[in-house]
Amino acid sequence: MSGSVLLLSGGLDSATVAAVLRSRAEHFRAITVNYGQRHARELVAARNIAAETGALEHLVVSLDMSGIGGSALTDRKVEVPDAGGEGIPVTYVPARNTVFLSLALAFAEARDCDSVYIGANAVDYSGYPDCRPEYIEAFNTMASLALKRGVEGRPVVIRAPLIRLSKADIIRMGTEAGAPYALSWSCYRGGKKACGRCDSCRLRLKGFSEAGLEDPVEYENK
């Protein structure tokens, strides 16, 4: 039993996957990337969720993406907008899931794990291209050719169990599995309380509302 790796951001989706893995008694290790994001509170959230859900190991990889820039989440000169714009928003981070999945792949191979879980979803989401099922599928094809394990016929498989679920369905599933949502953090702005106005807060609040459940996190505006 070699277990799996979970990309744990500290947000609602990866908290859900962590709780589901725990409820199935599946052993997993968590990896979180400290990429100079504005909402560094995510890192505290990730640490607490990993401990609460019994991750075998929690690795925080530091990677300074500020020199790359190109996003409101990594460049302090670009402001985080309120929800409601059109197209792919300025909070898009170039190639973020590709970078994160690559690091998770390296971690999985080094620990001899069979799979990598990611909480990506493509229903109630911000329109990021690297959250779509076709992207995950293409990443898997690439990954099977990239690794020593792949050459040996034991590929590391990327699993995105939430990808076709609505936010409300994700929250229902997580609530059933006892997900520690009070410990999670979704707000892009990273203030003392969640702002309630950015895209990430709006999607989260809409999901709780549609699921008929109460979000345990405190908000400035709801």
Added chain:
Amino acid sequence: MSGSVLLLSGGLDSATVAAVLRSRAEHFRAITVNYGQRHARELVAARNIAAETGALEHLVVSLDMSGIGGSALTDRKVEVPDAGGEGIPVTYVPARNTVFLSLALAFAEARDCDSVYIGANAVDYSGYPDCRPEYIEAFNTMASLALKRGVEGRPVVIRAPLIRLSKADIIRMGTEAGAPYALSWSCYRGGKKACGRCDSCRLRLKGFSEAGLEDPVEYENK
């Protein structure tokens, strides 16, 4: 004219690509990953080669892969072997080219560049799976789905111009383009002089010998 990004390791192959780009008067930016490698001399080499070949910008991204481990190049407890073993050697770093290409992809998109060059080759090489043409091809398919630029129909394309060349052919091509090989560094051991015994040194020396040229780098053993 938006130019390209070159993954510059400081070794012989990427020095060759840098020189070829300069000889074609193609504008490029270089990116080097400081991943806690044993042979940190590579970083000095990369800086010197970027300056010598006129890179528009040279970004060094720090990424601590020591927590991931699983390779003689990142784990001080695993020794670098002499050349001549069988199969994929212990100097293999899990998912290294995937991590590097992902970061180069992010950099290219943030700077609005059309392509990423990588010096990978699959003829005189160490047998790493992520140096094969089919891997590069699968990475390109994934990349076209990962990026905002891809959604806009302007994908960032990965180019591996050396992938089917022998080391001798690479050295001939680089010499013609004036590649600053004296500034490059290939040895995995990273001592004062190149060891001449590790896989990387052996492949390099064999290439110079077959090309009938002299390697300007100093060796402990030749």
